[in-house]
Amino acid sequence: MDNPGATENSLSSLEFPAILDRLALHCRSVYGREAATLLRPSSSRADVQSLQDETREMVLFRQTSGFLPLSLPTDIRPLLARLEVEGSLLAAPEILLVVEAMRTGQEVRALLARSEHPRLRESGRSFPDLGNLLRYLDGKISATGDLEDRCSPELTQVRRRITAISARLEEALRSIASKPEMARALQDDFVALRNNRRVLPVRIDSQSLVEGIVHALSSSGATVYMEPLSTVPLNNDLVRMKEEEEVEQRRILLDFTGLLRTRAGDLRLLTALLGEADLLAAKAALAEEMQAVDPDLTEGAPGADASRMALVQARHPVLERSLEGSGRRLVPLDLTLPATHRVLVISGPNTGGKTVALKTVGLLALMSQSGLKVPASAARLPVFRRILIDIGDHQSIPDSLSTFSARMGHISEMARQIEDPSLVLLDEVGTGTDPEEGACLGAAVIDYFRRHGAVVLATTHHQTLKAFAAATPGTANASMEFDESSLSPLFRLRPGVPGRSGGLDIAERLGVPVEIVREARSLLPRHREMLEEYLARLQALQKDLDTRIHEARDEALAAARREEDRQEAARRLSLDREARFAQLLEEVSTQLRKRWEAYLQALSDLEEERRLRREIERQERLMLEEARRALPPDLLPPPARERPLPATPKAGDAVRIASLRIEGILDRLEGDRAIVRSGGKRLSVAVADLEPPQAPSPPDRPLPRGVSLSRPAPSAPSPEINLVGKRVEEALQLLDKYLDELALAGLSPARIVHGVGSGRLRAALRSFLKTHPQVEGFSEAEEREGGRGATVVRIRI
DSSP states (O other), rough: OOOSSSHHHEEEEEEEHHHHHHHHHHBBBBHHHHHHHOOOOOHHHHHHHHHHHHHHHHHHHHHOOOOOOBBBBBHHHHHHHHHHHHTTTOOHHHHHHHHHHHHHHHHHHHHHHHHHHHHHHHHTTTTTOOHHHHHHTSBOOOOOSSSSSSOOHHHHHHHHHHHHHHHHHHHHHHHHSSSGGGGGTTTOSSSSETEEEEEEEEEGGGGGOEEEEEEOOTTTEEEEEEEEGGGHHHHHHHHHHHHHHHHHHHHHHHHHHHHHHHHHHHHHHHHHHHHHHHHHHHHHHHHHOOOOBBOBOOOOOOOSOEEEEEEEEEEEEHHHHHHHHTTOOOOEEEEEETTOEEEEHHHHHHOOSHHHHHHHHHHHHHHHHTTOBBBBSSHHHHHHHHEEOOSSSSBBBBTBBBBBHHHHHHHHHHHOOSSEEEEESSSTTTSSOOOHHHHHHHHHHHHHHHTTTTTEEEEEOOOHHHHHHHTTTTEEOOOEETTTTTTTEEEEETTTTTOOOOOOHHHTTTOOOOHHHHHHHSSSSSSHHHHHHHHHHHHHHHHHHHHHHHHHHHHHHHHHHHHHHHHHHHHHHHHHHHHHHHHHHHHHHHHHHHHHHHHHHHHHHHHHHHHHHHHHHHHHHHHHHHHHHHGGGGEEEEEEEHOOOOOSTTTTTTETTTTTEEEEEEEEEEETEEEEEETTTTEEEEGEEEEEOOOOOSSSSSSOOOOOOOOOOOOOOSSSEEEEEOHHHHHHHHHHHHHHHHHHOOOOEEEEEEOOTHHHHHHHHHHHHOOOOEEEEEEEEEEETTGEEEEEEEOOO
């Protein structure tokens, strides 16, 4: 981030490093703490606005989603540097650290990418997607840094062998140790490990009783650790298996390291983005801790109520914490610089808070341009290209420079760096030399910076500078308030009037002998004494004006409360009218609902009529069939059969009902009756009335040689019908035909899309489904399939 002309000495003078230290305490990763230490202000208004927007979004994000999972105390960047060396190998605990960083990155990426805030969402999308690599490595290294068996089949197999050999070896050694003749020879009955081999602790004076190999001697010299010869082969097998395990583990680690090496660039990007995310979360946490606000970065246009810079209840966070530690309270700063002014000359007594006011403005400007919220109730701060400060003792003993010389050198450097717009803070400008010359020099310095586009805040005790501020366009006076009765500062800034230094009064209050103070007063020039008296009267007038302003504000507040009471009465009247209207609306809605229900009932009756008509037609066909059976055979017309029916038709055969001239599919036989499905209906007819379906008519003329004719088989109906936008009558006709097609094709269930709308079409369709003979049941579709806008129907098959 670019530095807006604030040198490290200036940053230190404004105590900006102390803010960065507090910011770093809120960081939860090593990357965030490093980013906090390196944070510097920006001089680009677009960048500052973007930084402030990001911090504001993170504050809102924390209020709803809490902390980001950024607990990463270990820096993996040295491991990434080792990955750049081809053939290098990371140990399992080191790979586990990288995996933990990837897991954290994926979690932060997912949280930010799902955020409702656009800048955070874009930040989340900039994270590299390491999901596949994480899924491959995750769970393959235990929390203790050991490779898990699942890393490879070979590792699983060799570890099983090690376990089996270890068990056999333990059993063999314990068997030896349990023999009665070995009881006196053994120092203890446990199995020890020396030189990677399982051994027994044998008393030094009984070494000859054990036939084996000595591997070690105890520190006391009383015990030798011996490997019995009978267990040497098992120990050899165990050592060999462990060597194979180490070889396989190295191969796996090389494989894991190689995979990480292929994504080393993404991993480096991940650490940088984790640092940025952690820093942003720390900015939000610091804003909450300081009860800070978003700064307004716009300068007001010239006008009565506009301001170039304004701070309301601003607090210097470092001083505030220091005072809290000693049980004292900080007096907040209210400072306004009108849009028509660029210079504010602040005067007043020593220890009155002039320097603190300068530092507060400078520090809050640095915080604002670093993307930090500012500790105030409200703040308007322009974005400065340079923030230049001359404050404190610049005496340089090694360079043989006095305080005045050093300050002039510093101001000379500031003059070379000035850009428009800049913020210039001058503490006790013009001091350190002859008072008259210093005052003139101070006025010239202030005017130079003003003419070169700087916003200047300067403190002074010089009467000449106070007069200069009163007489120069674009320049204003302000003073730190002073309690004349107690001769103590109030640490409040009063705009518009210069302040009294009150040095003699303070000296007298602090116990300087009266004759010294009296002599000093007599030495004051008469015009200086008159000016002091004038300033005292001016301050008294200002105090009276403030009292009247407070009274006017109280009256305005009372008027505002009366207006609020009037608006509340009007609101209650409006609510009463709305309640009466809602009641009337409910009554009308009830009437309309009743009419609608009557209409639906009439529609249901219409469907019932259609069902009865179909039932009557079916009964008529049955009665006709009964009549045919009741007539003598000689009166019946011979059935017309174009082709003989198979002797025993079976379910699924295509048949034709001769008497009705209807084709269908034989569903089942019930004695001499047959159930035939046709047109979505089931018909019960005599088996004797069935015949094969008619063959298609032959073509008008034979086809030429080499030409064949084929017709596609009828396609199965779609599992969904869309009736959105159809009139009720049209929709019912389409649905009736569709249900018949579903029944003939044996397809169930199916979805009817009708939409939500007014609910009329939905009610009509469901009423129709209740009475349809092909419908077994229906229900509302699930949310992912349309919810209230669709109905799932089950067909009788």
